[in-house]
Amino acid sequence: MTLKRYIILLLGSGLLLLVAIQWWLTYQAAEAMSLRLQTRLAEEVSSQVNDKVRQFFDVPRQVVSLNVAQVRQGVIDPRDPEALVRNFLLQLEQQPLLTFLSTGTPEGEYFAASRPPLGEDRSLRILQASIANHRVMSLYRVDERNRPGQLIDAGNDNYDARLRPWFVTAQMMGRMSWYPVYRYAINDPADDYSAMGLGMSAPLYGADDQFVGVITADVSIVQLSRWLAEVMERSGGVAFITEPDGKLLANSTPDPVYFLSRDETRRISLWESDSPLLRELGELLERQADPEQGRILHQIGNERYLVDWVSYSLRDGPTLRIVQAIPQSQFMAPMLDLLRQLLLVAAGILLLGMILITLISIWVTRPLVALSRWASRLGRGDWTYRPDIRTPVQEVSRLSQALGQMAHHMERQTQDLERLVATRTRELEQANQELSRLSRTDALTGLANRRSLDEVLAREWGRTRRFAQPLSLLMLDIDWFKAYNDQHGHPAGDHCMQVLADVLRQHTQRATDLAARYGGEEFAVVCSGLDHARALGLAEEIRGMLEQRALPHESSPLGVITVSIGVATLNMGDTRSPGQLIEAADLALYRAKASGRNRVVSVENTHVAH
Ligand SMILES: Nc1nc2c(ncn2[C@@H]2O[C@H](COP(=O)(O)OP(=O)(O)OP(=O)(O)O)[C@@H](O)[C@H]2O)c(=O)[nH]1
Numbered sequence: 387m388t389l390k391r392y393i394i395l396l397l398g399s400g401l402l403l404l405v406a407i408q409w410w411l412t413y414q415a416a417e418a419m420s421l422r423l424q425t426r427l428a429e430e431v432s433s434q435v436n437d438k439v440r441q442f443f444d445v446p447r448q449v450v451s452l453n454v455a456q457v458r459q460g461v462i463d464p465r466d467p468e469a470l471v472r473n474f475l476l477q478l479e480q481q482p483l484l485t486f487l488s489t490g491t492p493e494g495e496y497f498a499a500s501r502p503p504l505g506e507d508r509s510l511r512i513l514q515a516s517i518a519n520h521r522v523m524s525l526y527r528v529d530e531r532n533r534p535g536q537l538i539d540a541g542n543d544n545y546d547a548r549l550r551p552w553f554v555t556a557q558m559m560g561r562m563s564w565y566p567v568y569r570y571a572i573n574d575p576a577d578d579y580s581a582m583g584l585g586m587s588a589p590l591y592g593a594d595d596q597f598v599g600v601i602t603a604d605v606s607i608v609q610l611s612r613w614l615a616e617v618m619e620r621s622g623g624v625a626f627i628t629e630p631d632g633k634l635l636a637n638s639t640p641d642p643v644y645f646l647s648r649d650e651t652r653r654i655s656l657w658e659s660d661s662p663l664l665r666e667l668g669e670l671l672e673r674q675a676d677p678e679q680g681r682i683l684h685q686i687g688n689e690r691y692l693v694d695w696v697s698y699s700l701r702d703g704p705t706l707r708i709v710q711a712i713p714q715s716q717f718m719a720p721m722l723d724l725l726r727q728l729l730l731v732a733a734g735i736l737l738l739g740m741i742l743i744t745l746i747s748i749w750v751t752r753p754l755v756a757l758s759r760w761a762s763r764l765g766r767g768d769w770t771y772r773p774d775i776r777t778p779v780q781e782v783s784r785l786s787q788a789l790g791q792m793a794h795h796m797e798r799q800t801q802d803l804e805r806l807v808a809t810r811t812r813e814l815e816q817a818n819q820e821l822s823r824l825s826r827t828d829a830l831t832g833l834a835n836r837r838s839l840d841e842v843l844a845r846e847w848g849r850t851r852r853f854a855q856p857l858s859l860l861m862l863d864i865d866w867f868k869a870y871n872d873q874h875g876h877p878a879g880d881h882c883m884q885v886l887a888d889v890l891r892q893h894t895q896r897a898t899d900l901a902a903r904y905g906g907e908e909f910a911v912v913c914s915g916l917d918h919a920r921a922l923g924l925a926e927e928i929r930g931m932l933e934q935r936a937l938p939h940e941s942s943p944l945g946v947i948t949v950s951i952g953v954a955t956l957n958m959g960d961t962r963s964p965g966q967l968i969e970a971a972d973l974a975l976y977r978a979k980a981s982g983r984n985r986v987v988s989v990e991n992t993h994v995a996h
Contacts, residue, residue, distance in 0.1 A: 389754060393747035394740075401739045405732045412728055420717035421683075421692075428681070428694045428712050431621055435614065435708055436696065439627065442610055443700050445483045446586040449603035450562050452477075453487070457590045457598065464489045464590055464599040467497040471512055472532045474499035478510055485583055486570075486604035489590065490547025492597060493517060499528075503570075503606030505578035511538070513572065515545035525574060541573035552587035552602040562588035564703025567607065567635065569651040581608045582644055582651070584635070586703070610636035611643060623691070623712035624663060629704055632656045632668065639664065667711055671695060677707070683714075690714040753777040757786060764789070769797035828903040830880055831887035839902035839910055843964045846898065846914040850956065858921030858955040860911040861971040862886070862928070865948045865983040867907045869941035882937055882947055883907060889931045893924060910971070918955035918990060925951040925986040933984065948984035950975060955990065 387395075456462045462473050467489075474487040478499050488498030496515040501508055512534045515523040523542035529535030547553050555565035564586050572579035585604035592598045614625045618638040626637040633653040634643035641661040645652040656668035666686050670693060674680055681694045691711040699705040753775045763771045772793075775786040826838035834842065843859070850857040864870075864886060871879040883903075890901035890911060898914035911928075913921055929949055937947035952975025954967055962970070970989050978987035 388751070390747045390751040393750065394743055397743040397746075398740055401736060401743065405736050405739075409725075409729060409732050413725055416721040416725055417718070420714065420721045424692050424712055424714055424717045425681075427621055427717075428692050428710065431617060431623075431625070431710055431712065432694050432696065432708075434617055435625055435710060436698065438613060438617070439610070439698055439706070439708055442483060442605060442613075443703075445481055445605055446564075446584075446603035447562070447701065449477060449481060449484060449487060450586045450588050450601055453601045453603075454562065454588050454590060457592060457601070460593045463592070464491055464497075464601075467495070467514065467516070468533070471497050471499055471514070475510055475512070475528060475532050483605055483609060484603060485606040485609070486585070486602065488513070488547075488552075488602050488604070489599050490550065490553045490602075491599045492548075494521070494546035494548040496523070496545060496547040500579075502574070502576075502578035503581040503583075503608045505576055507576075507578070515542070515547070521545050523571070523573065525572060539573050539575055542571060545571070547600070552585065552604075553600045556587040556589050556600040556602070559702075560589060562586055562702065564700055565602075567629075567633075567653065581606050583607070607636050607643065611638065614638035615640075618710070621710075621712045622716040623710060624661075624667075625708070625710035626656070626664065628656050628707045628709070630707070634659065634664075635706060637664070663711070667691075667693060667709060671707075671709065684711075686711075750779070753779070753782045753786065757782070757789060760789060760793075764793050764796070767800075769793055769800070831884055831903050833887050833890065833909070834900055834902035836902065836904055839900065839904065839912065840964075842900045842902075843912050843967070846900075846912055847956070847964045847967070850914055854958045855915045856917040856955055856957050857967070858913040858916045858918060858924075858953060859967050859971040860913070860921065860925050860928070861904065861952040861954075861968070861975040862890075862909040862911070862949050863975055863979065864907045865950055865979075866939065866942045870939050870947065873939075873941060879907075885935055885937060885947075886932055886949060889928055889935070893928050893931070910968075916955075918953070918957070918988065921953050921955055922986055922988060925953050929984065929986055944984060950978035950983045951986045952976065952978055953986060953988045955988075 453462070456473075457464065462470050464470055470489060477487055478484050478501055482501075484501065485503050486498055486500045488496060488500075490496050495517055496513065498513040500511045500513055502511060510528045512526045512528055513523065514526075514534070515521050521544045522540050523545040524534075524540040525538040526534035527536040527538060550571070551568045552565045555563055564584070567582050567584045569582050570579045574580070583604040583606050585602055587600050587602035589597060590599045590601050610627065614627070614636050615638040618625045624638050626639075626643075627635040629635055632655045634656055637643050637659075639661050641659050641664065643654055645654060656671075657665050659665055659668070663686060670684055671677065674682075674695075677695075678697045679695065681692065684691050684693050691713055693709070693711045695707055695709040697705050697707050756773050756775050760771060760773050760775075772790070775782075777783050777786070826834055826841075828835045846857055849855075864882065867879065867882070870882060886909065887901070887903070890909060894901040894911055894913075896913075899916075900912040902910050902912070904910040911924070913924060916924065929951055932949050933944070933946060935947070939945060939947045942948060952971045952973065954970035954974055956962055956967055974987045974989045977989070978985050981987065
């Protein structure tokens with residue numbers, strides 16, 4: 387793999403890893419933050435709900451306490467229903483959560499001021515069922531003087547307050563206490579009272595400690611549900627309140643908490659709710675070890691909820707459980723949006739990073755690639771290549787300079803080496819030539835040696851046969867040479883041979899002639915292209931010349947050094963070999979010796995001359 391790819395791969399992977407780690411950390415932080423936000427909101431909502439519930443259920447207590455005290459002090463008197471109701475109306479105006487403020491007399495009469503819990507028209511009403519009116523429950527609008535105005539409805543004959551749950555409870559307990567949730571028994575054509583109420587009632591005693599009736603302050607649980615829905619709308623979650631037996635008291639969802647018809651009123655338990663979410667939460671709460679208070683994260687369907695519950699005991703009444711469940715998606719959604727944006731930014735950074743890395747890799751590797759190309763050309767011996775490598779990177783620049791210097795040195799050294807090799811080769815060639823010459827030369831006489839003679843004879847033999855020319859061979863031997871040596875000494879004998887060699891050199895000037903020392907004091911002359919007669923002539927000239935030199939030789943009959951010569955010639959068509967030619971010349975020499983020496987003899991045609 388190329389360096390460029392390595393850089394891109396390594397830096398790219400590193401960048402990818404960094405971006406991935408960064409994104410993962412951000413995701414973790416976002417998730418933790420969303421959980422914190424969710425928890426904080428849950429706490430806030432929980433405290434709001436708790437405050438509101440406390441406030442809600444405090445209303446009947448405060449109002450009943452106040453009225454009990456007022457009756458006790460004679461400020462109001464249930465025996466003056468008109469004044470009592472006007473007082474009730476004032477209190478209702480002050481307290482918007484209040485649905486009913488009523489009193490029941492020991493005779494079972496009923497006088498109340500009310501705000502209808504349902505419907506558009508929430509103006510105050512007066513209700514009364516008096517003996518004078520035959521205990522008919524009558525519902526009036528309130529006129530401008532806070533008296534019964536327009537009669538809305540009259541029904542529910544023979545109404546007896548003493549039978550109502552609030553009256554019964556107050557009498558039974560003998561003190562202010564909560565009564566169970568009950569259905570309003572108002573015949574209202576607009577159905578604005580088709581709801582359930584919950585409140586406190588207390589027996590009333592006048593200043594003389596005489597029982598004068600029962601007072602009740604009532605809140606409608608519809609209001610509570612409505613208010614829970616308002617609070618939870620913001621969080622996207624649900625909240626509900628149950629009684630200890632699991633019956634729903636209030637619910638932020640539109641699912642009903644009770645079933646009402648004209649004949650039947652049925653409370654709905656949490657696990658009977660139409661809402662699967664509420665049912666699931668009911669089961670979850672059932673499983674909890676601490677039903678009083680707790681908070682857990684719980685998966686319901688595709689959603690993760692933070693479920694928070696707390697118990698709230700009504701003083702002198704039941705313990706209520708306030709539950710809320712807030713979905714995590716509510717908080718995760720903006721976080722996920724943020725993360726998506728972060729992902730886009732990360733992708734952008736990654737892209738830019740990769741472009742930058744690619745540019746850096748090109749910038750870093752370009753001079754290195756040039757250097758590598760240069761080095762491989764140097765490796766092939768191309769010294770002339772000098773690329774222009776410019777880089778601000780010091781190391782690469784130094785490497786380039788070093789490579790340049792190295793190339794320069796190597797070029798010089800190679801040239802020196804080549805020169806040296808050429809010189810040495812020349813010297814070697816000369817030495818070889820000299821060696822070759824020496825290997826073919828006789829050291830004493832400077833003539834060709836026997837080896838050279840054999841080669842030349844073989845070559846000339848071939849040539850003369852190809853060109854149909856004659857080839858003559860002269861064999862020479864110094865006469866009485868042993869005696870000469872014995873008499874004059876060996877150095878003188880050597881000198882004698884050198885003189886003969888000199889004579890032979892003078893008579894073998896043609897390029898095709900060769901004079902050689904054949905061995906000992908014996909010599910030979912190869913004459914290519916020389917016929918027999920001319921060979922004989924040449925032999926005679928040589929013999930005569932040596933004689934003329936007149937080297938004194940006392941043991942010779944002539945008193946000087948002489949030579950005997952045998953001549954043999956190969957003519958056209960002669961099939962004898964070079965060896966046979968030598969034998970023939972040798973034979974002629976033998977005969978020259980035998981016939982008296984200092985003469986030239988031929989075997990073909992015995993010719994003697996001296
Ligand atoms: N000085 C000297 N003498 C040599 C050399 N080579 C051979 N001789 C001598 O040459 C002589 C040859 O003698 P022989 O072959 O017996 O014959 P010769 O005395 O020449 O008599 P003929 O050839 O019959 O006339 C010997 O005494 C050798 O020692 C040499 O290189 N230098």
